[in-house]
Amino acid sequence: MALRGALSAAGRRWAQQRLCCTARGDTIFAVSSGHGRCGVAVIRTSGPGSRGALRSLTGRPELPPPRVLALRRIRDPATAEPLDRGLVVWFPGRLPGLRPAEPGEFTRRAFHRGKLDLTAAEGLGDLIHAETEAQRRQALRQMEGELGRLYQRWSETLTQALAHLEAYIDFSEDDNVEEEVLSQVDAAVRALEQELGAHLQDGRRGELLRGGVRAVIAGPPNVGKSSLLNLLCRRPAAIVSPVAGTTRDVVEVSLNVTGYPVVLSDTAGLRDATDPVEREGVSRARDRLQRADLVLAVLDATAVPAEPAGLGAAVGSLVPPAAPCILVLNKADLLGGDTGALRAACARGPPVPPATLLSCKTGDGIDRLLELLGQQLAQLCGDPLAGSPSLTQSRHSQHLGDCAAALARYGRHRARDLGLAAEQLRLARRHLGRITGHVGAEDVLDIIFRDFCVGK
Incomplete structure (x- = not known):
C-alpha cells in the first residue's frame, strides 16, 4: 500500500518525525518532492503499515476510495492536534513482478x-x-522530431540514390535501367552535399545554445573586471581590491542573459607579470581568450584615447583577431560630465567594436551593456525557432562530417569505379543512420524493386 499527501512545510516536518518512529518492517516513507522550504510537499509511504498510518493521520476509520484523491485534515495521532489539511491517495496492494525503472x-x-x-x-x-x-x-x-526528420529526409535521398546506382550496376546491361539514372544520382548527391555543408557551417549555434556561450572578461589590471563580473551576476563572486593583480585564477559563473545561457569568466589582468603565481594567472587568461566565444574587453575610461583609431588599437591588443567583442569603458563616473568625445568615438563603429560607457560603482550604463550583450548572443546562438533546426551535439557534427567526406569521395570514384562510388553512398547513409539510430539495408532493396520492378 502507499500513501501520498500534499502537506505544508510544517506538516511535512511533523510527518517526517512521526512516521520515522512508526515505520517498522517493510513499511517505508520518503519525501517525494525534494527537500527545502516550500509551501507544499509530497510524502509517500509504502508497506503493510500504510493503511494504519493513513487512519492515524486523518483520524477517520474509513479510507478514501482506491486511487482517488481526497481532502483530509491531518492531525497528530497522539494528541489529535490538527496539523494541516492535505490531499491523500492510497493504492491497495501491488502488482507482482514489477520493479523500479532504471534511469532513462x-x-x-x-x-x-x-x-x-x-x-x-x-x-x-x-x-x-x-x-x-x-x-x-x-x-x-x-524532441518533437524536427532534427530527426531533417536527417531522415537526407537518409531517404541517399537510400534512393544508392538504390538507383546499384540497380544501374546490376541491370543496365539488360536495358532495364536508363543511363539518365546516373545523372539523377549525381544531381541528388550534389544537392545533398551542398545542403549538408550549409548545415555544418552554422557557426555552432545549436551547440552554443545547448552548452552556453563562453564569454570572457579581459583587460589590463585594475580596470574593474571583477567588479563587472559581480555586477552582472548580482553577487560578490569575485574579490574586488584596489590592488592591481588581485585576480590570479579564472572565476567562472553561469548566467541567463535575455534567455541565452552564458558561462562568464573573470580573468587575471593582462600584463607582463613578474610574480610566478600571477604569471600563471595571465597565462590562463590568454588561454581562455583563445577559446572564447565572446570577449568583454574592459578598459579604464579615464585612460583611453577619445578617438576611434586609438580605441580600436587598444582593443586589438587584448582581443584575438575576428573574435566577437564588446568594449566596456569602465569608471565612467570619474569622467564627470565630460563624456561626449568618448561616446562619439564609440558610436563611430569599426575599428571600434560595439561599445558602452559603464560605471560598475554606480551601475550607470548597465542597461546598455545588457542590450549589447543580448544582441551579440542572438547573433551567436540565433533564433531556435527560426529556419532549419541547428546542430546541438558534437556527435552529430562528427557523423555529418564523415557523411560529407564520403559524399566527396563519391565524386572522385564516380568516373573510375561505380562499385566504389556506391560504397561511399553506403557509408554516407550509415553515418546519417548512426545519428538517428536507424541503420538498415532493407530500405535499399525496397526502392530497387519499387522503382524498377526488376524481373517482371
Whole structure:
C-alpha cells in the first residue's frame, strides 16, 4: 500500500518525525518532492503499515476510495492536534513482478519501439536540463522530431540514390535501367552535399545554445573586471581590491542573459607579470581568450584615447583577431560630465567594436551593456525557432562530417569505379543512420524493386 499527501512545510516536518518512529518492517516513507522550504510537499509511504498510518493521520476509520484523491485534515495521532489539511491517495496492494525503472528506461523503450529516434531522445534530455527559455525552445523543437526528420529526409535521398546506382550496376546491361539514372544520382548527391555543408557551417549555434556561450572578461589590471563580473551576476563572486593583480585564477559563473545561457569568466589582468603565481594567472587568461566565444574587453575610461583609431588599437591588443567583442569603458563616473568625445568615438563603429560607457560603482550604463550583450548572443546562438533546426551535439557534427567526406569521395570514384562510388553512398547513409539510430539495408532493396520492378 502507499500513501501520498500534499502537506505544508510544517506538516511535512511533523510527518517526517512521526512516521520515522512508526515505520517498522517493510513499511517505508520518503519525501517525494525534494527537500527545502516550500509551501507544499509530497510524502509517500509504502508497506503493510500504510493503511494504519493513513487512519492515524486523518483520524477517520474509513479510507478514501482506491486511487482517488481526497481532502483530509491531518492531525497528530497522539494528541489529535490538527496539523494541516492535505490531499491523500492510497493504492491497495501491488502488482507482482514489477520493479523500479532504471534511469532513462522509459525513453529507451520508446526508442526501441520506434516512437522516437536518438535525436528526439537527446532533445528530451536537453529539455529536462534546460535552464533558459532559448534552451527550452531548441530542446522542445528537437524532441518533437524536427532534427530527426531533417536527417531522415537526407537518409531517404541517399537510400534512393544508392538504390538507383546499384540497380544501374546490376541491370543496365539488360536495358532495364536508363543511363539518365546516373545523372539523377549525381544531381541528388550534389544537392545533398551542398545542403549538408550549409548545415555544418552554422557557426555552432545549436551547440552554443545547448552548452552556453563562453564569454570572457579581459583587460589590463585594475580596470574593474571583477567588479563587472559581480555586477552582472548580482553577487560578490569575485574579490574586488584596489590592488592591481588581485585576480590570479579564472572565476567562472553561469548566467541567463535575455534567455541565452552564458558561462562568464573573470580573468587575471593582462600584463607582463613578474610574480610566478600571477604569471600563471595571465597565462590562463590568454588561454581562455583563445577559446572564447565572446570577449568583454574592459578598459579604464579615464585612460583611453577619445578617438576611434586609438580605441580600436587598444582593443586589438587584448582581443584575438575576428573574435566577437564588446568594449566596456569602465569608471565612467570619474569622467564627470565630460563624456561626449568618448561616446562619439564609440558610436563611430569599426575599428571600434560595439561599445558602452559603464560605471560598475554606480551601475550607470548597465542597461546598455545588457542590450549589447543580448544582441551579440542572438547573433551567436540565433533564433531556435527560426529556419532549419541547428546542430546541438558534437556527435552529430562528427557523423555529418564523415557523411560529407564520403559524399566527396563519391565524386572522385564516380568516373573510375561505380562499385566504389556506391560504397561511399553506403557509408554516407550509415553515418546519417548512426545519428538517428536507424541503420538498415532493407530500405535499399525496397526502392530497387519499387522503382524498377526488376524481373517482371
